[in-house]
Structure formats: structure tokens, C-alpha cells
Amino acid sequence: MQVMSLFPEWILSHGAASIVVVPLLLAVITALNPSAKLAWATVLGVTALCVFTALGLLLQVMSYGPIHYNMGGWAPPLGIGYYIDGLNAPLLLLISVVAFLCTLYALPSVIAEVEPKKRGPFYAAFLISLAGLLGMVTTADAFNVFVFLEVSSISTYVLVAMGASRDRRALSSSFNYLIMGSIGATFFVIGIGFLYMQTGTLNMMDMARLLQEIGPGDRVVQLAFAFIVIGLGLKLAMFPLHMWLPGAYAYAPSFFTAFLAATATKAALYLLLRFTFTVFDPSWDYIATAVMILLAGMGIAGMVAASLQAIFQNDIRRVLAYSSVAQVGYMLLGIGMATTLGLTAGYLHMINHAIMKGALFIAVGAFWYRFGITQVSDMRGLGKTMPWTMAGFTIAGISLIGVPGTVGFVSKLILVEAAAENGWWWAIGVIVATSILAIIYVGRMIEKAYFKPVPQINDRPVLRNEAPLAMLIPLWVLALASLVFGIQTEWLTSMAEAAAQVLSAGPNTDIPGGAYILPKVTGGH
Amino acid sequence: MSAQNQHSPHVILRVVSKILIPLIALFALYVHFHGDYGPGGGFQAGVIFASAIILYALIFGLDEAKRAVPPSWVRICMSLGVLVYGGTGVATWMLGGQFLNFTVFAPESTHASGQHWGIFAVELGVLFAVTGAMVAIFYAFGSRVPELRDEDW
Numbered sequence: 001m002q003v004m005s006l007f008p009e010w011i012l013s014h015g016a017a018s019i020v021v022v023p024l025l026l027a028v029i030t031a032l033n034p035s036a037k038l039a040w041a042t043v044l045g046v047t048a049l050c051v052f053t054a055l056g057l058l059l060q061v062m063s064y065g066p067i068h069y070n071m072g073g074w075a076p077p078l079g080i081g082y083y084i085d086g087l088n089a090p091l092l093l094l095i096s097v098v099a100f101l102c103t104l105y106a107l108p109s110v111i112a113e114v115e116p117k118k119r120g121p122f123y124a125a126f127l128i129s130l131a132g133l134l135g136m137v138t139t140a141d142a143f144n145v146f147v148f149l150e151v152s153s154i155s156t157y158v159l160v161a162m163g164a165s166r167d168r169r170a171l172s173s174s175f176n177y178l179i180m181g182s183i184g185a186t187f188f189v190i191g192i193g194f195l196y197m198q199t200g201t202l203n204m205m206d207m208a209r210l211l212q213e214i215g216p217g218d219r220v221v222q223l224a225f226a227f228i229v230i231g232l233g234l235k236l237a238m239f240p241l242h243m244w245l246p247g248a249y250a251y252a253p254s255f256f257t258a259f260l261a262a263t264a265t266k267a268a269l270y271l272l273l274r275f276t277f278t279v280f281d282p283s284w285d286y287i288a289t290a291v292m293i294l295l296a297g298m299g300i301a302g303m304v305a306a307s308l309q310a311i312f313q314n315d316i317r318r319v320l321a322y323s324s325v326a327q328v329g330y331m332l333l334g335i336g337m338a339t340t341l342g343l344t345a346g347y348l349h350m351i352n353h354a355i356m357k358g359a360l361f362i363a364v365g366a367f368w369y370r371f372g373i374t375q376v377s378d379m380r381g382l383g384k385t386m387p388w389t390m391a392g393f394t395i396a397g398i399s400l401i402g403v404p405g406t407v408g409f410v411s412k413l414i415l416v417e418a419a420a421e422n423g424w425w426w427a428i429g430v431i432v433a434t435s436i437l438a439i440i441y442v443g444r445m446i447e448k449a450y451f452k453p454v455p456q457i458n459d460r461p462v463l464r465n466e467a468p469l470a471m472l473i474p475l476w477v478l479a480l481a482s483l484v485f486g487i488q489t490e491w492l493t494s495m496a497e498a499a500a501q502v503l504s505a506g507p508n509t510d511i512p513g514g515a516y517i518l519p520k521v522t523g524g525h
Numbered sequence: 526m527s528a529q530n531q532h533s534p535h536v537i538l539r540v541v542s543k544i545l546i547p548l549i550a551l552f553a554l555y556v557h558f559h560g561d562y563g564p565g566g567g568f569q570a571g572v573i574f575a576s577a578i579i580l581y582a583l584i585f586g587l588d589e590a591k592r593a594v595p596p597s598w599v600r601i602c603m604s605l606g607v608l609v610y611g612g613t614g615v616a617t618w619m620l621g622g623q624f625l626n627f628t629v630f631a632p633e634s635t636h637a638s639g640q641h642w643g644i645f646a647v648e649l650g651v652l653f654a655v656t657g658a659m660v661a662i663f664y665a666f667g668s669r670v671p672e673l674r675d676e677d678w
Binding site: 014017018021024028029069070071073 | 600601604607608611612614615618622623624625626627628
């Protein structure tokens with residue numbers, strides 16, 4: 001492939017490890033760095049490098065197939081293997097791109113929201129959180145997943161709590177998230193422990209191979225599955241386990257909310273997919289039942305209940321947070337169908353939702369930055385006072401509803417097709433009904449912004465005060481992405497199809513052979 | 526030390542811990558460097574080393590301890606630990622191996638001395654990081670002042 005020559009050989013062969021290690025090490029240096037400007041520049045450089053690496057890895061996976069990387073040269077199952085295939089390569093790129101765009105946005109936003117002394121450590125915590133998410137997605141070692149899950153979660157709790165200089169409620173939200181998140185992580189690691197007990201391995205592919213030998217009748221494996229699904233369900237805000245999410249999204253610093261909303265639940269959802277479909281066997285009775293009844297059922301319940309809750313919120317960030325829970329419902333519904341088309345829809349919606357929610361939260365942060373607006377009722381006249389920001393918000397908003405020509409429409413259409421293929425006609429009804437609910441909660445904000453007069457201060461209308469360029473650029477990149485990928489649907493859809501192929505192929509036992517002798521000096525995989 | 530301190534009820538504790546603290550620190554280093562041959566290693570050694578500092582803080586007070594081991598050092602110590610660990614990995618990259626493939630340090634060795642040196646460097650990083658983190662946690666909890674004083678309720 002011609003494009004591949006753009007990437008240095010080293011990035012291609014060691015990228016799987018460097019995409020995790022570089023943010024982690026530079027986070028430590030950033031933590032010691034007293035200058036907030038320099039810390040920001042470091043983060044920008046690191047995230048740009050991550051985007052570059054992730055792009056190289058994605059192209060490599062698309063042209064040459066999955067990448068294996070043996071940490072320390074020790075071949076799995078003895079050592080920790082990193083594994084990148086069609087399922088996680090797009091997600092790596094997504095997380096990196098969102099991190100890069102959010103970093104651009106961070107420059108003005110962090111100055112406004114975080115105390116000067118805390119800015120350096122703030123950026124350091126962000127890099128750790130990024131490294132944790134990338135690690136969760138890259139690693140093929142079940143226990144390593146847990147470690148990175150905790151790395152990203154603990155830094156996330158800290159970052160949410162840093163919203164306290166703007167709103168003290170950030171502290172209680174962060175504590176709430178800490179408790180729920182820790183329960184989730186504990187459940188997950190209990191599940192991994194049970195699997196380890198039964199298989200004696202932690203490598204996912206080796207685990208899948210041994211689970212095939214054990215078969216579907218094993219009670220401990222069944223228990224492990226239950227613990228893993230509930231643990232990850234907490235992390236990805238599956239409907240009744242989503243209570244931590246609105247508070248965390250609403251009171252975190254707005255830069256971090258945008259990043260969190262676009263990436264954190266996606267990484268957990270990826271893990272759910274990875275475990276359910278490629279470690280366990282989805283053709284086993286109890287797993288097929290759990291996927292169909294639990295995931296699809298909770299997905300549907302979440303779509304309806306969270307959309308209704310979103311309508312009755314007055315804080316913009318809480319509206320969008322409840323909407324996130326509802327959108328996770330769409331993804332789970334697609335996954336719950338367990339067909340290739342359904343999985344494509346779920347995966348595509350995961351990517352699309354990151355684009356839309358990233359843009360929306362960036363715009364909301366800009367409203368606060370200029371006018372201190374957090375309530376829907378205060379959005380009056382924003383179409384005139386912040387026309388460009390509001391236009392970006394509107395594009396992402398109509399994409400959230402699913403208007404044709406936007407990414408939201410593409411994934412919802414595939415979801416409807418998948419439901420029709422399965423004969424789940426009632427599901428189509430729910431999708432349409434919740435889209436109407438989305439029209440209400442998004443429309444309410446757009447109506448306030450464009451059809452209500454500009455508020456008066458001292459008998460004079462508020463002057464136009466556009467968001468700074470550092471906020472507008474990431475907002476518009478994401479807003480345009482939601483239009484471009486809504487019209488040029490090929491690219492994202494084919495990636496989602498490739499991911500769905502990986503999932504439909506069943507348990508992945510593709511473990512690179514290797515004698516368990518001392519590691520040899522070899523480059524790459 | 527002033528005359529008042531010598532007559533304080535804690536004088537035995539102070540004298541005994543003054544003798545013990547250097548020994549604890551020394552024992553930490555023993556546990557660390559003996560980790561190759563017996564039970565031990567960076568984590569255990571780090572905890573023991575931190576306990577020497579924490580003992581000092583318990584006996585002589587947090588302010589004294591912060592004068593002896595300033596919080597800024599603690600932060601540097603933590604970060605240095607991670608950098609030593611990760612830096613070992615970066616060094617293996619530079620030498621052409623996978624991340625943390627210590628064999629590249631001595632590829633010709635017949636008794637895996639590359640692995641030996643690699644683990645040694647990595648464990649040193651763990652020692653720094655754990656010592657720093659333990660002391661930092663102690664300082665963080667020890668320096669907490671209640672946001673509301675009792676009389677403000």
C-alpha cells in the first residue's frame with residue numbers, strides 16, 4: 001500500500017506498545033512540569049503522535065491483518081501480548097483523534113476552569129487517563145485490561161473532581177463515580193479471577209481456546225460471564241447502572257467532559273464486545289440469551305427511560321448526559337441482535353456517537369466560557385450571540401436526532417435494517433419513538449437559541465461574543481465530520497463491517513506460536 | 526533538641542526510633558538488593574523505606590518530617606520511579622528490541638544477564654515509585670485540615 005510508506009518502520013512495528021507507553025511516560029514528565037503552557041504543548045504533541053500511530057496501525061491492520069506485539073519479547077500466553085485487529089484499531093484512532101481535538105480546545109477552557117496551580121497536574125492526569133483508555137483497547141491480556149481500566153478510571157475520578165473550582169457538586173459526583181466505578185472494576189476482576197481459576201491463563205486468545213475445551217456447561221465460567229457483564233455494564237453506563245454518569249458529565253471541567261463522553265464508555269463497550277463475542281462463545285445458550293435479553297432488553301429500556309429523563313432536565317449537560325445513556329441503549333440494541341448487521345449498527349453508532357457528543361459537549365463548554373450558560377432556559381438568543389458555535393451545536397444536535405445527511409441517520413438506518421432482518425418490528429417502533437423524544441430534547445435547545453430574542457441587559461441586547469478559535473476549530477471539525485460521514489458513508493461503515501466480521505467469526509483463538517524460552521531480539525511482531 | 530523535649534513523655538519512643546529509623550532504611554535496601562536471591566524486591570523495599578519516613582513523622586510530627594523529606598521531593602521521587610521503569614523500556618527500544626525485552630542489554634550472555642540487569646533497573650524504579658507514593662499518601666491524609674471547624678457547625 002502506498003500510504004504505508006509515510007509511516008516510519010519503527011512506528012509500524014512497535015506502535016502497539018508505543019501508543020500506550022508514550023502518553024504514560026510523558027504524563028509523568030508533565031506532572032513535574034511547572035508551566036501550564038508547556039504541559040499543554042506536551043499533551044498536544046503526544047496526542048498528535050497518538051493519532052499518527054493509530055492511523056499507521058489501522059492502515060496496517062486493514063492491509064496486512066491483525067498485529068501481535070509481545071511485551072518484553074515474551075510470547076503469550078506466558079507474557080503479555082498486545083493485539084490489534086479490525087475491532088480495536090478504529091477505536092484507537094477514534095480515541096486519539098478525540099483526545100487531540102479536545103486538547104486544542106483545552107487551552108482556553110482549562111485556563112477558565114482550573115486553578116493555575118493545578119493545571120500542570122491536570123494535564124498529567126489527562127494523559128494518564130488517555131494512556132489507560134488506549135491500553136484497555138490494545139491489550140490482549142485480561143488482567144492487563146483490568147490494570148488499564150483502573151489507570152484510566154482513577155485518573156478520571158481525579159479529573160472529574162477538578163471541576164470543583166467551578167462547581168462544588170463535582171466533588172460529590174466524583175465520589176459517586178468513584179464508588180460505582182470501583183464496584184464495576186471489582187466485579188470485572190472477580191470475573192477475570194473465575195476465568196483464570198478455570199483456564200489457568202490470562203491471555204484472551206488462549207482463554208478462548210481453553211473455554212472451548214471446557215464447554216458451555218461450566219458453572220464457574222457462567223458466573224465469570226455474569227460478573228464481567230455487570231462490571232463492564234457499570235463502566236459503560238448500561239441502563240440501570242448509569243447513575244454515576246449524569247453527575248460526572250455535568251460537573252467535570254468541560255474539556256474533560258467532551259473527552260469522557262466521546263471515549264470512556266466506548267472503551268468499556270469495546271471490552272464487552274471483545275469478551276462476549278471473542279473470548280466466550282456467543283453460540284452458547286446462556287450467552288446468546290444474555291446478549292439478546294439482557295443487552296437488547298436493557299438497551300431498549302435505556303433508550304426509552306433515559307430519553308424521557310433527558311426531556312425533563314434543565315441543565316444542558318445533564319440533558320446530553322441522559323441522552324448519552326440513551327445512545328448507549330442504541331449500541332446495546334444493535335449488539336443484542338447478535339447478527340453481523342446488528343453488530344455493524346452498534347459499532348458504527350459507537351463511533352458516530354463519539355463524534356456527535358464530542359461536538360455537543362465542546363459547544364456547551366463554549367457557552368459557559370463566554371456567557372456562563374449551563375441551563376437550557378438561558379440559551380435564549382444564542383443563535384445571534386454565538387452564531388458559529390450554535391451552528392456547530394445544531395449540526396451535531398440534528399445528527400443526534402438522526403436527520404438524513406448526518407452520521408446519526410446512517411447508524412440508525414442500519415440499526416433499523418438489522419431489526420427488520422431479525423423480524424424485531426417492535427424494536428423499530430422503539431427506535432422511531434426515541435428519535436422523536438430526541439427531537440424534543442434537542443429541539444427544545446435549538447428553539448431557545450434561534451427563536452427566542454436575545455436577552456437584554458440594562459435595556460440593551462447582549463452583544464455578539466463568539467467562542468475563541470481554539471474552541472471553534474475542534475467543534476467544527478467534529479460537526480463537519482458528522483456531515484461528511486453522513487453523506488460519504490462508505491468509510492466508517494466499512495470499518496464497522498470489518499469489526500462486525502471479527503465479532504461474528506466467534507471465539508478468537510489466534511495465538512502466535514512460540515517456544516517458552518528466553519525472548520529473542522526481534523523487531524516488532 | 527531543647528530541654529523541654531528531653532523531659533517529654535515520648536523520650537523513650539524518640540530515642541528508640543532514632544536508632545531504628547536508619548536500620549529500617551538499611552533493611553529496605555537489603556530487601557531490595559536481595560530480591561534477586563530471596564523474597565523481596567522493589568515493592569516490599571519501597572514500603573519498608575516509606576515506613577521509616579512515616580515512623581519519623583509519627584514520632585517527631587508531620588512538620589519535622591516535611592522538613593526532612595519535603596513534599597516536592599516526594600513528588601519527584603514518585604515520578605522518577607515511573608521514569609526509571611519506563612526508561613528501561615525505552616532503552617530496550619533504542620537497542621532494537623521490544624518494549625522491556627531485557628535480553629538486548631546483553632544479547633551474547635549465556636546466563637541471561639541482560640534479563641538480570643533489566644529487572645534490576647525496573648525494580649529500582651519500583652522502589653522509588655512505591656516509596657514516593659506511600660509517603661505522598663501519608664502526607665496527603667496527615668495534612669488534611671477539616672473544611673469546617675467544629676465550632677462553625
